[in-house]
Amino acid sequence: KGLRIADRGFLNTAVIKSKITHIDGDAGVLRYRGYPIEQLALKSSHLETAYLLIYGVLPTKQQHNVFQSEVHRHSAMHADSEEFFRSFRYDAHPMAMLTSAFAYLGSYYAEANPSLEGQNLYTTGTPESLTIMDKQIYRLIGKATTLAAMAYRVRQGREFVTPPHGLSYTGSFLYQMDHLGQEDYRPNPVLEKALDVLFLLHADHELNASCTTVLQTGSSLVDPYSAIAAGCASLYGPLHGGANEAVIRMLISIGKPENVPSFIEAVKRREKVLSGFGHRVYKTSDPRSFIVRKTADEVFKITGKDELLETAMALHEAAMKDEYFIKRKLAPNVDFCSGLIYRAMGFPLDFFPVLFAVPRVVGWLAHWRQMMLQEGGVKIWRPRQIFVGAAKRDYVPIEERS
């Protein structure tokens, strides 16, 4: 009674108070815990930024070292998990594997499961509870790259690689992906740094669909592995983390720059979507897109330019001066160029959403932790509906139905 469909798609509904990420969509501003994304991309690293997002402050040197070594210490997977990955078909989509793997991971840690250990496991804020929470955070961040690399290697029939010592987060990830037995193998430092910047840019973006899914799922007080698996599934959609893959498929389908005008016309007739353009919050360019373009230049110096770059640039130019896009305030988002970088670095196309999900684990955990510790406790997210179906009717046996 008295219910109204208030806000389809949650355009104007705030469900939580947050101190983590601030976006001003009209001004094109993005800040993590108050720090502008441009400064962090230039001066910080993904792991330092992870600490900032989760705990609210930039770490001291000692805090940073402890965090880094804890994340590393928890990065290896149990040998049993090799069978889990080998049980997938050779052509399984890596996001299907990663999503399943996060849920699978929870099966190892009964002590992290509020269904088994008591529903207040994460909500009391006591030192013991915070320690248990930290451990799951280290595990999920540490193992995210390992799971992703396993999803990559299993399709190629390659042996799995134990996370190496002494490399950065993205260095270790690239090592686990690409290592083919050479003892002194080290990833290219420019590519390692570029991926680190991309990871940092993707680490959080406040209440996007996947983060909301993590919180919605987490609001039942389920274990964090299940909540992260749910977020990962949500991220995979082509309107969200699947957009980087969709951009490349779109560019391949357009082919040459001379085909751009007819593609734009098809978008305006609503037959196509311009992937990598538009954003629920930004009504001007996504500030991350400028940093991605600078990063692309660095990467292309090593890898050479992607053959789709010219088509991408022609599309960008055409859209930015077309009345349809101007009127709707549609501009490039973070995904318009990120896929070109991943392609140049040699990642397979269907692996791109994984490269979004792995760093986003940080943001999901930051919001999950914040919600668990929020004043007043956690309230289960249970929205209402307006029922518009049939009124009461009586069951008709199948023989009597026309």
Ligand code: CMC
């Ligand atoms: N191509 C063509 N038209 C578009 C696009 C697009 N990419 N995005 C929005 N529009 C149109 C839309 O049809 C609507 O037109 P009208 O008012 O005439 O009906 C108008 O612009 C407003 O768009 P909306 O669909 O109401 O916007 P939304 O906030 O519901 O959706 C979005 C946001 C990101 C889902 C959408 O812009 C989109 O589908 N973009 C392409 C997919 C994409 O690049 N997603 C990645 C987002 S950034 C990374 C992330 O956070 O996941």
